[in-house]
Amino acid sequence: MTEARKPASSHQDQPVQDGQRLYLVLISMHGLIRAQNMELGRDADTGGQVLYVVELLRALATHPGVARVELLTRQIRDSRIDSDYAQAQETLSDAPNARIIRLPAGPDEYLPKEALWPHLDSFSDHAMAYLRQQDRLPDLIHSHYADAGYVGMRLALQLGVPLVHTGHSLGRSKRQSLLASGESERRLEEKYHLSHRIRVEEETLSMASLVVVSTQDEITSQYGMYDWAAPERMRVIPPGVNLSRFDPAPRPAPPIVQELNRFLRHPDRPPILALSRPDERKNIAGLIHAYGQNPALQARANLVIVAGNRDDIRDMPAGSRHVLTEILLLIDRYNLYGQVAYPRHHQPDDVPDLYRWAASLRGVFINPALTEPFGLTLIEAAACGLPILATEDGGPRDIIANCHNGHLIDPLDIPDMGKQLLNILNDAKKWQQYAQNGIAGVRQNYTWQAHVEKYLAALDALPLTAPLAADIAVSAEQRVSANHLLFLGARLLDPPPAPNQLEDLVTTLHQKRRQVALGLVTTRPLHELLALLKQRRLAIPEILITRAGTQIHYGTGLTRDRAWSRHISVNWQGDRVYDLLSETPGLHLASRSSQGFYAVHGFIDGDFAGLVALEDQLHQQDIPARLVAIHPQEFLVIPQRASLGFAIRYVADQLDMALDHVLVVGSAQADLDLLGGNILAAQIGREIAQDQLREDIYPCTADGLTGVMEAIAHYHFLENSTQGG
Template sequence: MNKTGSSGQDGLYICLISVHGLIRGEDLELGRDADTGGQTLYVVELARALARRPEVGRVDLFTRRVIDERVDDDYARPEEDLGDNAHIIRIDAGPEEYLPKERLWDYLNCFVDGALAHIGEHGLRPSLVHSHYADAGYVGVRLAHNLGVPLIHTGHSLGRVKRRRLLARGESSETIETTYAMSTRIRAEEEVLLAADLVVVSTGQEIDEQYGMYDWADEDKMAVIPPGVNLERFTPPPETFAPPICSELRRFLSEPRRPMILAMSRPDERKNIATLIEAYGEHPELREQANLVIVAGNRDDIRDMDAGPRKVLTDLLLLIDYYDLYGMVAYPRHHQSADVPDLYRLVTHTGGVFINPALTEPFGLTLIEAAAAGAPILATEDGGPRDIIAACENGELIDPLDARQIGERLAAVIDDAERWQRYSENGIRLVREHYSWGAHVEAYLRHVAELQEAERHAATRPLLPDHMLVQVDRALVVELAALGGATDRPMRQRLIQELRRRRRQVGFGVVSDRPRREVLAALKELEIPTPDVLITRGGTQIHYGPRLSRDEGWSRHIGYAWQPDRVYNLLAQTPGIELRSRAVQGVHAVHAYIAETDAFPGIETLENELHALDIHARIARLSRNELLAMPVRASKGFALRYFATQWGIPLDHLLVAGGVATDDDMLRGNPLGAVVSPDGGEQLPGLKGLDRVVFTRSHGPAGVLEAIGHYDFFDTCSLPGDRGAATEDAGGDR
């Protein structure tokens, strides 16, 4: 690979996306909660490892900015330097406070817009986007489509797998949906599997047993690239070894020099800590032979924790009491990030074992960390540990539900000095061969180089130096239906007069699912002059007035991998569908009617068939009986953001008014949104409660004028709450 990346700048510019949790460069709070697991460490280490490569010019790790007195101020910093031209970029999205990932879905469009703004402000063009987990996948799909770059995705864990396990535990479908927003997550996962150019997995088992549950998973796009371990941080212990964490463990242990059995995980029921305590408590010889150390995150007061972790830790204490394990089991309340390598070294130093008894483990990052420190391992037979132990020959698999077997295996390894030594030496040697970050990045960049070298990037600004849009600093964009009918003429004329008065400040746009000729005819009937920008056929065409010049750059951008004849032919063969003739179809859109509702198989079935035939298209339902098929990069929201970027209009200086179902993605995110139709609540229920979307009391043009007042659009152009804060700040300065 050449030093100059595909973006034309000095080296590849790689954008990593990991939205939830708490991410910083040092002292990661692993195990703080369900959102601060191994993924947070993985993405930081990946960013650093990629940035060290000569062919990589810059790596930005985008995550959510958090301003919350309950967490450190580090997470409020907009940027953090990781060294070697790697950075953490924190994006404002939704409320400032720390939120669990299940509550972030409504704010991910704001995250997309914030990331696009950051990239645009720095004048960089990404070479690729790499998303981590389902929420980042949602973001990654939209970033990649907007930027016209390849998308790489790593799932880390999958919603369908989690739902199956929760159902097996007796949880109801309703509880799972309410607690985990599971249908939203799975829908995002399917979407990213369709859009991704490459899906990175840690083990072959993920492909066969986890992604195999997804309709749009494609084995040909998947690559097994196991994560690496920081070999400078995780090393075997010296001969004399007494790290600071020893003083904390001595508070619990009567004979701290005994071999240490270490388990380290979040206090999550799936980590199966209770079975490990049972295995230890039921094995008298093991209790005499070794100490058990359980590091289950950090806590101040168990009573203040969420219900899940509280139950796990309460059960832990009850089992210790039941088996009378005082003096034999340590369960420290706090540990630092720097203590983690020392805990592994203590296992090696004392001749103990590291164990992962989880019910299932997608990969098992702690296992390779322990191996690098020389600790033999026992691990669940379900998931990634199978690959790790096969590669490193440094331990044994266990049945996580068989407490008796677990106890016997632990005792056998600790008691057999020759076996223990072989496992320890194998782990130290082979983890460096199979699981170094250098090996990971080498394989990763090899796959990046193999991605199709097609023209993917959006075109640069279609400069029309005499166009009014060059002068404006904000724009009003209105869905055609929101301009009303004959009875709305007085309010519509008032709106047009207001826009004319501010011609050099405010651009005006109209957007519609209808073809351009129908939109122009409707505008003429409504006595509306040709707008500055006209977005038609669901976002597949952009024209600039008054000469209605087509944006050819947008057409090239959305035309990537578009196969209109195949789309038309598939729709023509679909039961219940009636097509307009080819002559009246758009270049990048196929308009269809559902003539027989009973015969039509449904949108999901149709999209599955498109994917099965490798046809890159999306279906928008315009009404109960109308469909519009278009390229995956096209939508009203994508077109709107492209327009804003081309003309240098900040998204928070766009007022977007609509009310039909296909307006959802253009109203979400950082624009100022307004739903002005009388049935807007039924058409767009998912927008209710969002800070940046107002449901106006008036409708049509009157509603647009109400929204202009609500956002003080012609003056401060801001949310009402922000104006109040700004006034207070100004008063304080006087």
């Protein structure tokens, strides 16, 4: 794994530096990410994951085995937030070989993670363009959370490098917990798009060479809910805590204490401290119920809720607004004024001070979340000598087992939560033991130095993979001299287009033949496409991409791109696929002699469960492959690295051509893979449901080749090709 990798293509000829030292790329899509003054708790998306990825970035950069590490995230230009998030690059002041790279994805403004899905293809294309400009390819891609998992899969497949993934939280676990709390299935789907997220998580788990988890509980209780999870590819590597910030050494009372004391009638009482984003999954309401229903607990301690930052609750996103409004209503319901502090603002530097202040008053830290994949705040509090109570659902099980510094609670058992809090506050001997255990346990089990050592050891065990390299004998650049590419779905030629439509298109493209190269894409084999061209009396275009992206040919000589074939052939198990499917009831396959080198062609009989079941079957057999539907009853199984969209992007890269110089016009469900991202895209016909079309895909009003001319006019494609821009 530590072997240096060569540049991706022939136009990248700078020498690889740093020998055996690694170049690592992390991806974290959502939240507000910067290296300094992190706005943790500002909203539901700017929490523990943001801190985790930035601390991981910093810790990796300090290791002598790492030459360079970058964190790719979304660039945001929004007057409501700091201009730091609009900067294209940020170098860490204490780690010059670590950078945060911000790339466009969709609109400029800040978006919650649930709204990012339609823009991930664009981010992926920008990320590919950035990585292709570097003097070497990264040694791996490490994605964080489901949205980055989608991007990571695309980058890893196109570049031919391993994918490492950290889930942070999982859709199935989230759905289960929220349903248990009373949410409806319909509302969850509308709000969180969980079905799509869970499918992406399944695909990411099936492809990742390594899945980094924080606790053993994640493997058994959370990833265990996933069909395509492979425990043998998972490693428990707990995150660390910055011990230079989080320590138990006494300090003078910090300024934020004055702010808290404004709320409290008896400020010297021990505080019950809760610190989290204003997110309903954090179950702050459950904590207030537990406190409000326990008069003895109210007499013994104050409740301090630090739930992000706010100026005006009415200006916050709906989820945060709901949580904070409920906090205020519950305080009023139980008449807890003078007993509960809920400051509007806090700074990152206030967080360790809050833990130390609570410990100095012999208080307790609580995480009452419905589910908690890990719980960074728990080890931070423990490092400062503050005992903890934490949800029994998720990562806190391991933390308390390792540190012996508190108790687990059932977040839905309100009376017991109050009882557990009172017990720990009233037992001075136990409180002292938990405080000492936490300080020692964190130093033994949860440092970033230990995390990085285990992480790099796990990477070193990964098998080497060959990155995509240019074929010196045959390249697209030798075959195509145009500065723009027009790709059409071959279905536009069948049934036969009207003669005037065909003549108009042929004449138009002939006039621009020096600027615009034509390509055809199809799920069908090469010989069928050639026969179709002969029937239509059309010359062979410059580029043919056939069998769903498994073969690329150039020009009238039909020269095959062997570099592409080598790239997609990695881990391809065609014989296994054929044998498995030929023995599956409800399927029948074309004869072996008519199969492609990198495609298995099959048909579904009426009694088969469907393509989703077929995809599940392939993954259960640990076969890395992609399923392509040609028709509802006809399909191809192709290598994981192959697709029509990936093939087009590969050709554009060989030509050193920006994707906005490529126009793709698709015509059917099978063409969806082509459309979107930074490629100019248009859709013809009514076969695709409106909810599957995205804003970045132009819906043509005309059919057939007239629709192609409409798409060309819409994008001013021919005018731009003449101008070279």
